[in-house]
Amino acid sequence: MSDSTAIARGAAAEAAHPHPGEHPPYQRHHFETVGQQFDATNFAMWLFLLTEVMFFGGLFASYLIMRNWYYPAFVEGSHQLNIGWGTANTAVLIISSFTMAMGVWSAEMRKKGMLLLFLSLTWILGMAFLGIKTIEYHEKWVKHHVPGLNWSDSSFLNPASDPEVHKDYPGDKPLAPEMAQKAEMYFFLYFAMTGMHALHMIIGISILTFMIIRARQGAYTTGHVTYVENFGLYWHFVDIIWIFLFPLLYLISRFPNS
Numbered sequence: 001m002s003d004s005t006a007i008a009r010g011a012a013a014e015a016a017h018p019h020p021g022e023h024p025p026y027q028r029h030h031f032e033t034v035g036q037q038f039d040a041t042n043f044a045m046w047l048f049l050l051t052e053v054m055f056f057g058g059l060f061a062s063y064l065i066m067r068n069w070y071y072p073a074f075v076e077g078s079h080q081l082n083i084g085w086g087t088a089n090t091a092v093l094i095i096s097s098f099t100m101a102m103g104v105w106s107a108e109m110r111k112k113g114m115l116l117l118f119l120s121l122t123w124i125l126g127m128a129f130l131g132i133k134t135i136e137y138h139e140k141w142v143k144h145h146v147p148g149l150n151w152s153d154s155s156f157l158n159p160a161s162d163p164e165v166h167k168d169y170p171g172d173k174p175l176a177p178e179m180a181q182k183a184e185m186y187f188f189l190y191f192a193m194t195g196m197h198a199l200h201m202i203i204g205i206s207i208l209t210f211m212i213i214r215a216r217q218g219a220y221t222t223g224h225v226t227y228v229e230n231f232g233l234y235w236h237f238v239d240i241i242w243i244f245l246f247p248l249l250y251l252i253s254r255f256p257n258s
Contacts, residue, residue: 077186
């Protein structure tokens, strides 16, 4: 949020409480003005998101390095992901970003009904994302592609032995034993990256549940929208992470080995 916006909001809040020493109920005692509180909380949120960027950046770097080292294994590993489900989840999250942005707008415009509507739609879309991801995880379990718990590299050693696994890519060639073992690394990174993303989604949905309850009680539409704005930043960040995960895991490294 810009400084001018923060100042304008602070001025509006102070105008609503003109008496000396009086301040809005949502202003914390250690802040001199509402504008100062807005700036501090927004800065803290951006700082938190910066740490998240560094965390996911490490995962992305690990994936790209391993992909370069074990390209054939990562090619055949990526063949086991369902592009249709991945595309559906991408569409779900893009729409959820729109509904979340509309929720922020509704809070700023002090429209309680619309705020409840858009927060609820965002909640539903978040649950839909997790539902689709559950379907994908179950498919990996059925195919024995869960590292450490239910893993078998036999289908990578001899694709013809398991045509169901390779039905979409019948041209997959057998991998050397040492390379077939590296396919497990691909799925380890797949579960680590998508699982951590799903955890952030679960946290977001939990916070959304709390926000919907509070919004029903009249919160966020009385001039104090910082909570909704900061959560919107978090939700958009989680969506952007998926925008990077989708092509990285589902779209690249799908070309047959030469």
